[in-house]
Amino acid sequence: MTLIKPEMKMADVIHMNFMLLPVINRFDINLGFGDKSIFDLCLEKKIDTDFFLEIINTFNDEEYFPEKKLRTFDVSLLLQYLQKTHRYYLTFQIPTIEHLIDNLLKSCTSSCENLHLISSFFGDYKTELTKHIGREEKTVFPYISRVGQLYKEKDSVGYLALSQQYSMKRFTREHDNIDEKLFDLKNILIKYISLPYDSNLCNAVVFELFRLEKDIKDHSRIEDKILKPVVAEMENALKM
Amino acid sequence: MPSVKAVILYPNYLIMLGLKTLLKDLFSVNVIFASAELDKSGEETLSDGEFDLCFISKEWFEAQGKRLKKKLTPKSVLLIETKSVTERTENTLQIDLSSEEILAAIRENLATLSPQNSNSSGPGLSEREIEVLKLVTKGHLNKEIADILNISIHTVIAHRRNITSRLGIKTVSGLTVYAILNGITSSGLHR
Numbered sequence A: 001m002t003l004i005k006p007e008m009k010m011a012d013v014i015h016m017n018f019m020l021l022p023v024i025n026r027f028d029i030n031l032g033f034g035d036k037s038i039f040d041l042c043l044e045k046k047i048d049t050d051f052f053l054e055i056i057n058t059f060n061d062e063e064y065f066p067e068k069k070l071r072t073f074d075v076s077l078l079l080q081y082l083q084k085t086h087r088y089y090l091t092f093q094i095p096t097i098e099h100l101i102d103n104l105l106k107s108c109t110s111s112c113e114n115l116h117l118i119s120s121f122f123g124d125y126k127t128e129l130t131k132h133i134g135r136e137e138k139t140v141f142p143y144i145s146r147v148g149q150l151y152k153e154k155d156s157v158g159y160l161a162l163s164q165q166y167s168m169k170r171f172t173r174e175h176d177n178i179d180e181k182l183f184d185l186k187n188i189l190i191k192y193i194s195l196p197y198d199s200n201l202c203n204a205v206v207f208e209l210f211r212l213e214k215d216i217k218d219h220s221r222i223e224d225k226i227l228k229p230v231v232a233e234m235e236n237a238l239k240m
Numbered sequence B: 001m002p003s004v005k006a007v008i009l010y011p012n013y014l015i016m017l018g019l020k021t022l023l024k025d026l027f028s029v030n031v032i033f034a035s036a037e038l039d040k041s042g043e044e045t046l047s048d049g050e051f052d053l054c055f056i057s058k059e060w061f062e063a064q065g066k067r068l069k070k071k072l073t074p075k076s077v078l079l080i081e082t083k084s085v086t087e088r089t090e091n092t093l094q095i096d097l098s099s100e101e102i103l104a105a106i107r108e109n110l111a112t113l114s115p116q117n118s119n120s121s122g123p124g125l126s127e128r129e130i131e132v133l134k135l136v137t138k139g140h141l142n143k144e145i146a147d148i149l150n151i152s153i154h155t156v157i158a159h160r161r162n163i164t165s166r167l168g169i170k171t172v173s174g175l176t177v178y179a180i181l182n183g184i185t186s187s188g189l190h191r
Ligand SMILES: [Fe+2]
Pocket: A082, A086, A133, A136, A219, A223
């Protein structure tokens, strides 16, 4: 797998892996890059180039995992990125899949009850994901950014009070797996639905599920393998 | 179907020998190494890893170095537990199980090694697995399923692991959809 470097042209990177498009959008980099390099674009958009590179390399290559390097960045950058990803799921990816399933239902002429089953399964998944994200954004992320502040100010007393409310230990316990249901749904469609539905639409659903699963796995990996240890380290440093 | 290659390492000679005979005669397993002593050749066999399944005493396994433990995947070891414990984990075999339970546990562990061989056509769940699947989709916990079917929780866990690996479906709601699609459960939508 090619390592993405700052001097590479953004256009070439997208030619290499177009799945990176939604990822770079989260940094407000959009199509029409001309011949600009990653370095140029980051400068223009005032993005931390190293941070940007680590995120896209992590996404591009599942084997690539620069835990140490990513850990040196400010947590607020990580939180920002994760939040943008949450928005992307809730306002784009999930509705896209819902829309495709709706179209399948509309075009259905026989054995429609099976499609209703799929549709309600996906509905359940949406509820689960929405709850998961809600918990992170209402409780976990605000806690983390507060810890980041206290860490900068070396405020152990402030941390003592804060630690009564939440901790990374609790996050470890509560952070549930949100890609299993997607895996199941994908497999049900691939292996067990063999009825005369519109195959182009069915394929589209499967493609989108693959994409969402990959993105969510990458996202959870960043939460569990980078965010969690970084914050736990700060917690330890703040303990009196 | 190529026979499963097994290794047995257990400090009690009679138990070791009993297990060896059982595996050979009842399950046509190819026992390539069996010993009641953990000497050099035993350790070599372990680190060679040229087997499908290793029956090993829990204490001996625990005493192995990290490097070796990493090499032995949970699928390739079956820990033999001498004392009865309350919490049973997936890859342990308890010496004090009843004959029926012990055979079922071995059968399940062998089955997970070659899911594609045990049933040639279709998803091919066994009747027992279908019973377990039905109960799972009704929302029963492993302990409850064990009580209802009058089998050990160990066996229930082995059945569930088999179902998941054969169908490629991990969650209860996914299994429910599968069961409805295949007419195994008719009972309406989940929740
Ligand atoms: Fe998240």
